[in-house]
Amino acid sequence: MKYSYFVVAALILSITACTTSKPTPPPPTQSEPTILTIGGKKITTDEFFQSFTKNQFSDDTTKPTGISEYLQLYTNLKLKVLGAQSAGLDTAASFREEMASYRQQLAQPYLMDKALVDNLVAEAYERMKQEVRIAHIMLPVSPDALPADTLSVFRAISELRGRIIQKEIDFESAAKQYSKDPISSPKGGDLESYFPVFKTIYPFETAAFTLPVGQVSNPVRSRAGYHLIKVLERRPARGKVQVAHILVSVSSSATEAGKAAAKAKAEKAAALLQQEAWEIVCRDYSDDATTKNEGGVLREFGPSEMVPEFENMAFSLKNVGDISAPFQSNYGWHIVKLLSKKPIESFAEAAPQIRQKVTTDSRSEVIQQALIKKLRASYKIVEAEPIREAALAKFDSSILNGQWKFIEPLSATLDKKELFRIDNESFLVNQFLEYVRDFQRPAAPNSSPLVVGQRYYRTYLEKRLIEVEEKNLDKKYPEFKALVTEMNDGLLFSQTMEANVWQPSLSDTLGQRKLWEQNKQKYQYPERALATILVSDSDSLLKRAQESLKSAPYQLRRKGTDLIFDSKSTILTEKHREALVDVAMTLMNNENYVVEVSSFAGAEEADSVSAARLKNAIKALSGDGVSLTRIIEKDNGKYKPVATDTRNRRISFQYFSSSKKDLEKALNAQKTGVISITDGAFAKGTNAYLNAGRWEAGMQQVNVNGKKVVINIEKIEPARIKTFNEARGAVINDFQKQLETNWLNQLRQKFGVQVNEEELRKLSK
Numbered sequence: 001m002k003y004s005y006f007v008v009a010a011l012i013l014s015i016t017a018c019t020t021s022k023p024t025p026p027p028p029t030q031s032e033p034t035i036l037t038i039g040g041k042k043i044t045t046d047e048f049f050q051s052f053t054k055n056q057f058s059d060d061t062t063k064p065t066g067i068s069e070y071l072q073l074y075t076n077l078k079l080k081v082l083g084a085q086s087a088g089l090d091t092a093a094s095f096r097e098e099m100a101s102y103r104q105q106l107a108q109p110y111l112m113d114k115a116l117v118d119n120l121v122a123e124a125y126e127r128m129k130q131e132v133r134i135a136h137i138m139l140p141v142s143p144d145a146l147p148a149d150t151l152s153v154f155r156a157i158s159e160l161r162g163r164i165i166q167k168e169i170d171f172e173s174a175a176k177q178y179s180k181d182p183i184s185s186p187k188g189g190d191l192e193s194y195f196p197v198f199k200t201i202y203p204f205e206t207a208a209f210t211l212p213v214g215q216v217s218n219p220v221r222s223r224a225g226y227h228l229i230k231v232l233e234r235r236p237a238r239g240k241v242q243v244a245h246i247l248v249s250v251s252s253s254a255t256e257a258g259k260a261a262a263k264a265k266a267e268k269a270a271a272l273l274q275q276e277a278w279e280i281v282c283r284d285y286s287d288d289a290t291t292k293n294e295g296g297v298l299r300e301f302g303p304s305e306m307v308p309e310f311e312n313m314a315f316s317l318k319n320v321g322d323i324s325a326p327f328q329s330n331y332g333w334h335i336v337k338l339l340s341k342k343p344i345e346s347f348a349e350a351a352p353q354i355r356q357k358v359t360t361d362s363r364s365e366v367i368q369q370a371l372i373k374k375l376r377a378s379y380k381i382v383e384a385e386p387i388r389e390a391a392l393a394k395f396d397s398s399i400l401n402g403q404w405k406f407i408e409p410l411s412a413t414l415d416k417k418e419l420f421r422i423d424n425e426s427f428l429v430n431q432f433l434e435y436v437r438d439f440q441r442p443a444a445p446n447s448s449p450l451v452v453g454q455r456y457y458r459t460y461l462e463k464r465l466i467e468v469e470e471k472n473l474d475k476k477y478p479e480f481k482a483l484v485t486e487m488n489d490g491l492l493f494s495q496t497m498e499a500n501v502w503q504p505s506l507s508d509t510l511g512q513r514k515l516w517e518q519n520k521q522k523y524q525y526p527e528r529a530l531a532t533i534l535v536s537d538s539d540s541l542l543k544r545a546q547e548s549l550k551s552a553p554y555q556l557r558r559k560g561t562d563l564i565f566d567s568k569s570t571i572l573t574e575k576h577r578e579a580l581v582d583v584a585m586t587l588m589n590n591e592n593y594v595v596e597v598s599s600f601a602g603a604e605e606a607d608s609v610s611a612a613r614l615k616n617a618i619k620a621l622s623g624d625g626v627s628l629t630r631i632i633e634k635d636n637g638k639y640k641p642v643a644t645d646t647r648n649r650r651i652s653f654q655y656f657s658s659s660k661k662d663l664e665k666a667l668n669a670q671k672t673g674v675i676s677i678t679d680g681a682f683a684k685g686t687n688a689y690l691n692a693g694r695w696e697a698g699m700q701q702v703n704v705n706g707k708k709v710v711i712n713i714e715k716i717e718p719a720r721i722k723t724f725n726e727a728r729g730a731v732i733n734d735f736q737k738q739l740e741t742n743w744l745n746q747l748r749q750k751f752g753v754q755v756n757e758e759e760l761r762k763l764s765k
Contacts, residue, residue: 089496140224194233196237241315395449524722529695548667
């Protein structure tokens with residue numbers, strides 16, 4: 001079983017570690033006094049006191065745990081960890097693997113320059129305040145090209161920049177003539193979009209955000225080649241927006257008639273929005289199957305995340321609830337409704353997310369290279385240059401497509417020879433070549449095998465350098481060592497508790513029932529009222545609620561997408577099946593729902609057509625996993641025709657629910673007032689509304705704090721002992737305590753516990 005760091009930390013001693021002002025520790029002594037001995041292992045007073053100062057506060061941080069109480073908790077933890085170790089849990093492959101993963105996570109902050117990361121975060125936040133529109137010129141060169149080839153391209157783009165600066169050629173003409181970016185070159189290098197921070201590689205971004213408008217950058221390197229960047233415009237950041245949309249899709253192969261029909265459909269939807277609710281029009285007209293039944297709601301987005309037409313229209317809406325006119329993009333016709341608009345967050349709000357991005361996007365290379373520079377200065381690195389050059393000579397053109405083969409045995413001049421040494425740790429040629437064999441990937445076009453090999457060597461050395469540093473963190477940073485020890489103990493604690501307490505307490509139903517039988521009087525319900533409570537400021541809403549509650553299930557406002565059929569057709573199309581899957585998913589996601597499936601026939605159709613449509617729809621829903629007990633069938637035939645004859649040839653879906661909370665939502669959605677519906681078994685004195693009424697069965701109405709309250713007490717249930725199933729949660733909790741107590745007693749007998757009372761008294765003063 002896997003446990004996250006936070007879960008494990010919460011489990012340790014069952015208390016929350018808090019950052020507090022530390023009490024003054026006892027004065028150090030030369031003899032390292034011992035406060036506790038468990039199983040022959042001595043725990044110093046200082047070690048215990050450090051743990052106490054970190055963890056002395058319970059969940060209620062106003063009540064610190066006393067020394068004696070904490071010693072008991074600490075002793076129990078150490079006993080359990082010792083028990084886990086004696087059972088070999090710490091030697092299991094799964095434990096070692098999980099612990100290695102946690103150690104790696106804990107090591108990350110120690111492998112970064114905090115000041116550098118903080119500066120990058122602050123810089124990124126400043127860049128979040130604006131967006132830039134840029135043009136660029138790109139001359140390609142492989143990241144693994146020979147130095148001479150790289151230099152040649154660098155000189156060419158530098159010369160081109162000089163010509164632009166000297167106004168021998170303007171940027172737009174230079175981009176059209178020389179840039180090898182096939183998309184932007186015909187447009188004079190214009191990327192035709194405003195870029196926010198984090199949308200491109202860091203060097204490219206830095207040039208874009210630091211250049212004045214109209215100026216041309218020095219050459220900027222990327223994996224694609226060298227770039228010249230020109231800032232065309234700069235504007236304040238737009239922030240983020242959330243909209244709902246109606247999409248009328250238009251295929252790229254649509255005929256003119258098809259395009260006209262799509263436009264007409266969008267215009268009709270826009271006209272209907274003047275009188276119909278957005279959700280209804282969206283459901284009936286939108287082609288976005290993933291959102292149409294959810295009001296067309298899209299996720300929140302920022303600049304450059306949507307096509308320009310959609311983005312610009314969304315951000316142009318000013319007030320929440322504003323609805324656009326139909327507009328076109330390459331996806332079709334859209335209508336959007338503004339749901340929310342947010343400016344950029346404050347630094348305090350944005351910093352955690354920025355920090356995550358800074359350490360994972362292309363800036364992470366800057367952070368890593370700063371670490372490598374620091375480690376190269378900290379460790380003695382000795383490279384065997386002749387051996388390295390001989391090893392690199394092993395790479396041929398097959399490495400360019402990631403197909404290089406490591407052929408063994410190596411010659412005597414290379415086999416098991418030291419490639420480099422980091423302090424006292426040696427790394428061999430064989431290890432490097434195995435690394436390349438296992439991690440090689442196809443290189444960029446026009447790469448050099450030699451340069452690719454040099455890159456692999458550099459990467460391999462840097463990885464080994466970081467590994468050496470990770471191994472030494474315990475020696476360099478005592479607080480890191482303490483964290484790892486705490487994590488190790490916490491993980492062992494959780495695993496041994498799972499094996500000895502938690503899992504047995506859940507699976508041993510005989511033990512649970514025995515405990516319940518022996519302690520029945522402990523598990524009792526007091527006298528309770530089985531009641532439904534309606535609270536509202538609207539008499540009419542209370543009346544509607546009372547009427548609705550008389551018959552369950554309760555009709556909801558929610559409906560499914562109608563299935564419209566061709567005349568006399570009963571066959572389910574692909575679009576019909578998609579709508580039926582939506583119905584099935586709705587039922588799966590709402591366990592209290594049932595659906596009324598109603599079938600209709602047009603005037604020219606036989607009643608049997610309606611019945612056949614209904615049969616096919618029910619069969620499809622059943623095939624999608626919907627139980628027939630959750631379907632209400634209704635064959636209307638030609639009954640209740642509507643004005644539009646095509647809509648008579650349909651199947652419709654109306655949802656009902658057995659949940660009173662769903663009824664509450666449906667009533668509140670009518671926006672004629674607010675009502676709350678609560679039902680359950682209430683002990684006397686636990687509900688303010690019941691307290692205001694009579695403690696007797698029947699219907700009554702009271703006023704509480706200006707609100708009208710209708711109370712229906714079905715019956716007053718006398719106090720009684722809970723059944724085993726009703727008490728099981730509490731029984732399991734008590735059973736766990738019993739198992740844990742018995743287990744701890746066994747551990748104490750096995751390992752023995754000795755407390756130095758004199759040291760304990762010193763700490764208690």
